[in-house]
Amino acid sequence: MNDTAGPARSLCIIGCGPRGTSIVERILANVPTLYGDRPLDLHLVDPYPPGAGRTWRTDQPGLLWMNSAAEQVTLYPDESVDCAGPPRPGPTTAGWLDAPLHDGGYAARRDQGRYLRHFFETVTRARPASVRLHLHRARATDLRRTPDGRQLVVLDGGHPPVPADRVVLAQGHLDHRPGPVPPGLTRIGPGPADPDALAALPPGAPVLVRGLGLVFIDCLALLTEGRGGRFLRTAPGGPLRYLPSGREPRLFAGSRRGVPLPPKPARDTSAAPAAGPPALRFATVEACRDRLSRPGATFGRDVWPLVLAELGWCHYRALFAERPTAAGTTWADFDAQYALLHTDPERLAKLARAAVPDPADRLDLDRLADPLAGLRFDGADDLQRRLQGHLAGELRRRTGPARGIATALVDALQRTGAVIEELWRDGHLTADQVAEALDRFALGTHLSSGPPPLRAAQLLALAEAGVVTFVGPGMRVETVAGGSSAVYRATSPALPGVVHEAAVLLDARLAAPDGGQPADPLRRALYSRGELVSEPGSGGGASGLPRLSGTGLHPVGADGTEHRDRIVAGPAQFPRPGTNAVYFRQNDAIARRLLLDPAEA
Known part of the structure; x- marks a missing residue:
């Protein structure tokens, strides 16, 4: 296709972390055969560096690790991917990194960010000459219809709005709008581990922790090793022992189940690569x-x-x-x-x-x-x-x-x-x-989806050292007024009569989908006008997930309107190489819908 007639089409990807970056790669890979050399404006909107985004930014502490082995993570769609667009073989995270890996193969999160930024720079540098790339280091705050049938992406910070024919929302995990916090109390989260907020916790202070998953593991690393504590082996291959620095807070942690995530199975890095698992037999x-x-x-x-x-x-x-x-x-x-x-x-x-x-x-x-x-x-x-x-x-x-x-x-x-x-x-x-x-x-x-085995062993050592005290299953947290101040109080029905109190609550978990009330101003604006609505949940309430049009991923509004010039690409786990990952197939389909003419899409 070599049609050069017509004005440039304008595509806007809001969110340029791994998901948005993969969609960008698929757009660029499909342009030559699907769109030809017609002019194309590709706008990328994200306040964080493209490729890495917020979660994988390269300036975060090295104590924060990935929870997937680096050799099992790629952003390059290889020959196994059954999609219409061409493959782009490339290295896994482990194959590209020159940094040391932890616990038999886990990369630091900031090093994964380096891989993602390199991927972004590699694929955009090799883009077709007809594609003009526009990077907007800003946050999208609204998405408006214009009289000529196009859209306008409104940005914060005084940045001019971005005109677009088609828009993709690829913002990853969205933050939650926190409720009011009584005077004298501190609440951190929910959301990814926040090094600055955690650094402000006083040594020895009691902290109630809600959540025993991956965010909890990240917080533990920052609050223990990050404050000078050390883990030692009592003997080669033996259990870990924790030597505190004295600067750790005292953590009282629980969740609905009351138990942490079990660790990933240990990998044998000395053995020859094993044959893959057998094909699925029943749940195909x-x-x-x-x-x-x-x-x-x-x-x-x-x-x-x-x-x-x-x-x-x-x-x-x-x-x-x-x-x-x-x-x-x-x-x-x-x-x-x-x-x-x-x-x-x-x-x-x-x-x-x-x-x-x-x-x-x-x-x-x-x-x-x-x-x-x-x-x-x-x-x-x-x-x-x-x-x-x-x-x-x-x-x-x-x-x-x-x-x-x-x-x-x-x-x-x-x-x-x-x-x-x-x-x-x-x-x-x-x-x-x-x-x-x-x-x-x-x-x-x-x-x-648990942490690397070493992180689980460290948690056990912290529990044995008394740095972490488990609250029990069915953990309930309430705010209780007491004299001139209030406290957070945690209890478990499995442990009647035992109460833990603190002035600090650490919500060590990602925010649940919150239809209509996310912290993100763009999503909030779309929900407020009924251009996004939430799907029902299994219990009859709202799931918080936006209602989409099936495979098209177009948002469906409160009045039933399918917004075909918008696509919502939610967060997803990193794809594994050689597995024909749904991640790549879906991103390729999204890219092709963006490039096709309206009658074909």
Whole structure:
């Protein structure tokens, strides 16, 4: 295509972190064959450096690590990606970095930012001559319609507005608008770990921490090693011991489950690369699509049993391989019966009970997802002993000789999660089915998205040193007036009568989607005018996720209008190389819709 007629089309990407940058790469890759040498203005709006964005900025402390192994992260779409646009092979983070990796292969977050900035500079430097690139280091505050049918992206800081024919919202995780804080109290978060806010916490001060996930792990690093504390091995290969600096605050931490995320399984960096996992057997995209095509299909009744069958098959396959004495039958016999019964969860459970005598060796997702459910503890010391024992057990299961069993389950969770994401992105799930899928796959997030093993070992050492005290499951935080000042108070129903109080609350978690009330002024403006509305949640309330038009990802307004010149590309995990990642396929489809003429898009 070499048509040079007509005015330049103007595209605007709001948010130029990894997601926006990948869309930019796909636009530039598709321009030659899809758009030709017609003039194209490509506007990128982000107050943070392009490529890295806010989360991966290169000036953050080196103590903040990635939670995915650097060799499993890429922004280059390789030959495995089944998309219409051309591939652009390139290195993984590990293959490009010249910086040291931590705990067998995890990069510092600022070094990942260097990789992302290099990627951005590489792909934009090689852009077609017809593409004019405009970088706007500003925040978008509104998106307005103009009389000529175009759009105007309003920027803060006195920057002139940006005219655009089509706009992509790729802003990543959005912050939450915090509620009022009573005088004398301090609240940090929710949101990513904030080094400046954490640095202001006084040594020895009690701090209530809500959330035991990845943000909590980041905060721990800054509040302990970041203040001069040290972790030592008591013996080669032995447990860690923490030597405090005396500058740490005292952390009282809890969550709904009451337990931290289990760590990623340890990787054997000395072994030769292993063959990839077997292909999905039950929860394939095709099988799930077939189930969803049935009249009245629901995610829970029709798709979730296939996911459970897949997870169980991967777990038992690894168990029979790693610890054959744990089973009372051969893998061939078990596998044959499993295949016949895979659509019936109750009969699969009966088969597992008959073949695997020890309940601890069977896959019990409820126990794994909520290990403290229904328990009561005889005082705070009992809870600390139980939680420390739980952490030590998780470390053994995920770093010991039989860690291949946990590895198989984590891999299966990630791959079945990718199937559900593909069904979602391709429009095969209704709004109700999406809400139920997200609710059920909270299990997968808990079991597969944990920190590097060393970070979990450090948390155990901090608990043993008394720097971290666990509050318990079902943690409840309330503000209580007391005399001339107020305090935050934390309790757990599993520990009646035990109360923790502090003047500081650290919300160590990312903000939940908040339809209509995000801190981002652009989203707030669109919600206020009904140009964005929230999808319903599984419990009947709002999910906070914007209502989109299926595969097109166009926002659907309160009046049913589909805004086809806008696309909402939500946050997503980094893609893994060689996996035909949905991330790349979706970004390629977005780029091509932006470049096509309206009649074709």
